[in-house]
Amino acid sequence: MVQYLARRLLSLIPLLIGITLITFFVIHLAPGRPTDVLTDLNPKISLQARDRLAKIYGLDQPLPAQYLQWLSRMGKLDFGRSFVDDRSVWDKIAERIPVTLMINLLAMALVFVVAVPLGVFGAVRQGSFWDHWITLFVFVGFATPTFWLALLLMQWLGIQLGWLPLSGIVSLDFERMNFWEKVIDVSRHLTLPVFISAFGGLAGISRYMKTSMSEILRQDFIRTARAKGLSERQVLYKHALRNALLPIVTILGLSVPGLLGGSVIFESIFAIPGLGRLFYDGVMARDYPVVMGILTIGAVLTLLGNLLADLGYAWVDPRIRVGEKG
Amino acid sequence: MGIIPLSYLVLVIWAAGCSSQAPSSAVHSADVPAPGDAFVTGSIGDARTLIPILASDSASGEVCGLLFNGLVRYNPRLELEGELAESWEISEDQLTITFHLRKDVRWHDGVPLTARDVEFTYQQLMNPQVKTPYSGDFERVEFFSVIDDFTVQVKYKEPFVPGLASWGMGILPRHLLEGKDLNAAEFSRNPVGTGPYRFLRWKTGELLELQANADYFEGRPYIQRYLYRIIPDQATMFLELQGLGIDSMGLSPLQFHRQTETDSFRKQYQKFQYPSFGYTYLGFNLKDPLFSDVRVRKAITAAIDRREIINGVLLGLGRELTGPFLPDSWAYDSAVPPVLYDPVLAKQRLEEAGWSDHDQDGWLDKEGRKFEFTVITNQGNDQRRMAAEIIQKRLAQIGVSMKIQVIEWSSFISEFIDKRRFEAVLLGWSLSRDPDLYDIWHSSKTKEGEFNFLDYANTEVDELLLQGRRNFNQEERRRIYHRIHHLIAHDAPAVFLYAPDSLPVVHRRFRGVEATPIGIGYHFIHWYVPQNEQRYTR
Numbered sequence: 027m028v029q030y031l032a033r034r035l036l037s038l039i040p041l042l043i044g045i046t047l048i049t050f051f052v053i054h055l056a057p058g059r060p061t062d063v064l065t066d067l068n069p070k071i072s073l074q075a076r077d078r079l080a081k082i083y084g085l086d087q088p089l090p091a092q093y094l095q096w097l098s099r100m101g102k103l104d105f106g107r108s109f110v111d112d113r114s115v116w117d118k119i120a121e122r123i124p125v126t127l128m129i130n131l132l133a134m135a136l137v138f139v140v141a142v143p144l145g146v147f148g149a150v151r152q153g154s155f156w157d158h159w160i161t162l163f164v165f166v167g168f169a170t171p172t173f174w175l176a177l178l179l180m181q182w183l184g185i186q187l188g189w190l191p192l193s194g195i196v197s198l199d200f201e202r203m204n205f206w207e208k209v210i211d212v213s214r215h216l217t218l219p220v221f222i223s224a225f226g227g228l229a230g231i232s233r234y235m236k237t238s239m240s241e242i243l244r245q246d247f248i249r250t251a252r253a254k255g256l257s258e259r260q261v262l263y264k265h266a267l268r269n270a271l272l273p274i275v276t277i278l279g280l281s282v283p284g285l286l287g288g289s290v291i292f293e294s295i296f297a298i299p300g301l302g303r304l305f306y307d308g309v310m311a312r313d314y315p316v317v318m319g320i321l322t323i324g325a326v327l328t329l330l331g332n333l334l335a336d337l338g339y340a341w342v343d344p345r346i347r348v349g350e351k352g
Numbered sequence: 353m354g355i356i357p358l359s360y361l362v363l364v365i366w367a368a369g370c371s372s373q374a375p376s377s378a379v380h381s382a383d384v385p386a387p388g389d390a391f392v393t394g395s396i397g398d399a400r401t402l403i404p405i406l407a408s409d410s411a412s413g414e415v416c417g418l419l420f421n422g423l424v425r426y427n428p429r430l431e432l433e434g435e436l437a438e439s440w441e442i443s444e445d446q447l448t449i450t451f452h453l454r455k456d457v458r459w460h461d462g463v464p465l466t467a468r469d470v471e472f473t474y475q476q477l478m479n480p481q482v483k484t485p486y487s488g489d490f491e492r493v494e495f496f497s498v499i500d501d502f503t504v505q506v507k508y509k510e511p512f513v514p515g516l517a518s519w520g521m522g523i524l525p526r527h528l529l530e531g532k533d534l535n536a537a538e539f540s541r542n543p544v545g546t547g548p549y550r551f552l553r554w555k556t557g558e559l560l561e562l563q564a565n566a567d568y569f570e571g572r573p574y575i576q577r578y579l580y581r582i583i584p585d586q587a588t589m590f591l592e593l594q595g596l597g598i599d600s601m602g603l604s605p606l607q608f609h610r611q612t613e614t615d616s617f618r619k620q621y622q623k624f625q626y627p628s629f630g631y632t633y634l635g636f637n638l639k640d641p642l643f644s645d646v647r648v649r650k651a652i653t654a655a656i657d658r659r660e661i662i663n664g665v666l667l668g669l670g671r672e673l674t675g676p677f678l679p680d681s682w683a684y685d686s687a688v689p690p691v692l693y694d695p696v697l698a699k700q701r702l703e704e705a706g707w708s709d710h711d712q713d714g715w716l717d718k719e720g721r722k723f724e725f726t727v728i729t730n731q732g733n734d735q736r737r738m739a740a741e742i743i744q745k746r747l748a749q750i751g752v753s754m755k756i757q758v759i760e761w762s763s764f765i766s767e768f769i770d771k772r773r774f775e776a777v778l779l780g781w782s783l784s785r786d787p788d789l790y791d792i793w794h795s796s797k798t799k800e801g802e803f804n805f806l807d808y809a810n811t812e813v814d815e816l817l818l819q820g821r822r823n824f825n826q827e828e829r830r831r832i833y834h835r836i837h838h839l840i841a842h843d844a845p846a847v848f849l850y851a852p853d854s855l856p857v858v859h860r861r862f863r864g865v866e867a868t869p870i871g872i873g874y875h876f877i878h879w880y881v882p883q884n885e886q887r888y889t890r
Contacts, residue, residue: 057762057766058767059762074491075484076485077801078487082535181591193588193592193597194559198888295587297585299555
C-alpha cells in the first residue's frame with residue numbers, strides 16, 4: 027500500500043508540470059499584453075513607458091524562458107507577484123479563499139439537504155402529482171439565469187421589503203460589532219448568495235438521487251426486506267437510502283475541487299471578493315502570475331481529489347491494487 | 353472609537369428598505385456646517401495601488417487624489433493654481449520653473465514636507481526600475497535642483513507648457529520610502545500622504561476607508577470618513593443607491609433620465625450634470641485607400657446625424673463637437689461651423705470622388721469595388737456599440753455598407769490598433785485639462801503603441817502643435833489651438849461624434865456640493881452634513 031501511494035504521488039509530478047506547461051502557453055496565446063490594460067489609452071502614457079513596464083515584467087523575453095522562470099519559482103513554492111498591483115499572488119489568492127470556501131460549502135450543504143429528500147420523494151412517489159411539480163420546480167431553477175433571479179430577489183427582499191442587505195459580505199460598521207452581531211451580519215449578507223448558487227444545483231443532485239433510489243427500490247433485497255415484514259419506513263431509510271446514497275457521495279467527492287472555484291456572475295452581482303472575480307479580473311488584465319497561480323492550485327486540488335478517490339477504492343477493493351502482485 | 357449599539361445598526365440596515373422614511377431635509381434651521389458623518393461612494397473596480405506615480409486606473413487615481421497633493425492643481429475655471437506650491441515663477445527664456453512650497457504642510461505622520469520630498473518623487477519618476485506610466489512628461493526635464501528646503505527649480509530642455517501641469521503629480525514622502533523598492537513597497541497598501549484624508553484600511557475587493565486629516569493645511573474636512581465600496585456590477589450599484597447603501601455614484605443616461613425621475617428619488621438625491629473630459633469619435637485609417645480621399649471622409653461626416661446619436665445613445669445628455677478639443681475648453685474654436693446632417697450632399701460628394709451605384713445593387717461602387725468597410729470598437733462600452741449601429745443605418749441609406757466588430761480590450765489594442773489592422777475605429781479620448789494634443793495628432797507619433805494610430809499628418813498642424821507646447825502665453829496659445837481645431841476639422845481625419853456628460857448623484861444630506869467644469873469633487877473638504885441629518889455617527 028505504501029509502495030502504491032509513493033508511486034501514485036511521484037506520477038503526479040510530471041502530470042502537474044504538463045498541466046502548467048499547457049496552461050502557461052495557452053494563456054499566453056490569448057492576444058493582448060498586460061501593459062495594454064495597465065496603461066489604458068491615455069495619451070499621457072508614452073510608448074517608452076509601456077516598453078519599460080514590459081521590460082520590468084520580463085515580457086520582452088521569449089516564452090519558454092518566461093515559463094522556465096515561472097517553473098523554477100514554483101519549485102520554491104513562490105507564486106510570484108501580480109502584474110496589476112505587485113502584491114504576492116499567494117496573498118491575493120489566500121485572502122479570497124475563506125469567503126469563497128464558505129459560500130460554496132454552505133451552498134453545497136443546502137443543495138444536499140434539499141435535493142436528497144426531493145429525490146427520495148420523487149422515487150417513492152414516482153409519477154405522482156407532487157413528483158411532477160418538484161421536477162418542474164428544480165428544472166425551472168436549473169434554467170433560470172442566476173443574475174436575473176439575483177437582481178429580482180435583491181429588488182424584492184433588499185429594497186421593497188428591506189429584509190436583507192443588498193451586496194457585500196459585511197456591513198460598513200462590522201468592525202465595531204461583537205461576536206454575535208458579526209455572525210448575524212454575515213448570515214444576513216450570505217443568505218441571498220448562498221440561496222442563488224444553490225438554487226441552480228438542485229436539479230442535478232435531486233435527479234441523481236431519484237434515479238439511484240428508484241433503481242435500488244427495484245432490487246431483490248428490497249423485496250426481501252419487505253417480505254420479512256419490515257415497516258415501509260425501515261425499508262426506505264435503513265435499506266434503500268443507505269445504498270442509494272453511495273453514488274451521491276461519489277459526486278460529493280468529485281465536487282471538492284469546485285469548492286474553490288467561484289462564480290464570476292454572482293460574485294460580481296453581490297460584490298463578493300471571491301476567487302472567481304480574482305480569476306476573471308486576472309484574465310481580463312492579462313495578469314499571468316495570478317491566472318497561473320489559480321489554475322495551478324485548481325490542478326493540484328483536482329489531482330489530489332482523484333488520488334484520494336483512488337486510494338479510497340484501493341482500500342475497499344483489493345482488485346485495484348494490481349501492482350503489488352505484479 | 354465608540355461602540356454603536358446593535359439596535360442602531362439594525363435600524364440603519366432596515367431603514368434602507370423603507371422608501372417612506374424620507375430624510376428630514378426639510379429642516380433647514382440646523383443647516384450649519386458640522387463635522388462628522390461618512391461619505392460612501394461606489395466603484396466598479398478596486399484600486400490597484402495607492403502610490404500616485406504608479407496609479408493608472410481611475411479608482412486608484414480617485415483615492416490617491418484625497419491622500420496626496422501635487423505642487424499644482426486645476427481650479428474650477430480650469431486654471432492652474434498652487435496646491436503644495438505657494439507660487440511659482442517661469443523664467444524669461446521659459447525654460448525654468450521655480451516652485452515655492454508651502455511651509456505649513458505636514459505628512460500624515462507629522463513630519464514636515466520639504467523640497468527633498470519633491471526631489472525624491474522626481475527621482476522615482478525617472479527611475480527605470482519603477483513601474484510608473486507617467487515618466488514621459490518628466491523626461492523633458494534637463495535639470496532638477498533643490499534651492500532650499502522650500503524651493504525647487506526645474507529646467508526643461510526646451511520650453512514645455514504641459515510640464516507645469518505635470519507637477520500636479522502626487523508628491524511622495526522621502527522619509528518613508530527612501531531606499532525601498534517602490535513597486536513592492538508595503539506603502540502602497542498603507543500610504544502616508546499630505547492630503548485631506550488619511551488612510552485607514554483597505555479590504556481588497558470590498559472597501560477602502562479614509563479618515564479626515566485634522567491637520568490638513570487647507571483646513572480640516574467636515575466629512576469625517578470617506579468610504580469607497582467596490583461593487584463590480586452596475587445594476588447592483590444602482591440598487592445599493594436606492595437602498596441608501598451608498599451616497600453617490602455616476603449614473604448612466606438611462607438611469608439619469610428614466611429610473612431616477614421619481615419624487616422619492618429626488619427627495620433623497622441631488623443629480624448633477626457637467627461635461628466629462630472625453631469624447632467619442634469615428635476615426636478613419638488614413639493609410640487605407642478607401643479613406644485617403646478627404647471628400648469621402650467629409651461625405652461620411654455629412655451622412656451621420658450627430659444629434660440623433662446623442663439623443664439615441666445618451667438620451668440627449670451630451671454635446672456635439674466639431675474638432676479635437678472639448679467644447680468647454682478655451683482651445684475649442686466655436687467659430688468652426690458644424691457639419692450638418694445632409695445625406696444628399698454626402699451622396700454628391702461621394703459621386704465626385706467616383707463612388708456611385710453603377711451595378712444598381714443598392715450599394716455604391718467604384719471600379720468594381722463595393723463601398724464596404726468594417727468599424728471596430730471595444731467590448732464593454734454599450735454606448736459605442738449603439739452609436740456604431742446608428743451610423744451603420746445612416747450609411748446604408750447613402751449606399752455605404754459598414755460592418756461592426758466588437759473586440760475585447762486588450763486584443764483590440766495590441767492586435768488591431770497597434771498593428772493598424774482596421775479600416776475605421778469607434779473609440780474615445782479622455783483628455784487632460786491642458787489642450788496639448790501633440791501625442792494624438794503629430795505625424796511623428798505613429799509608431800506601434802503610439803497614439804496617432806489614424807496616421808494623421810499635416811505639416812502645418814505639426815508645426816502648430818510644437819508651438820503650442822512651447823509657448824506659455826495664454827492668448828497666443830489660444831490662437832494656435834483655434835487654428836489647429838480649424839485645420840483638423842477641415843481634414844476630417846475622424847468624425848467627432850459626441851462628448852458625453854458626467855452624471856453623478858449625491859445624497860441630499862451633503863451640503864455644499866457644487867458642479868464645476870472640473871467636476872463636483874473640488875470643494876469636497878467643504879462638504880458637510882448638518883448635525884441632525886448625520887447618518888454614520890460614532
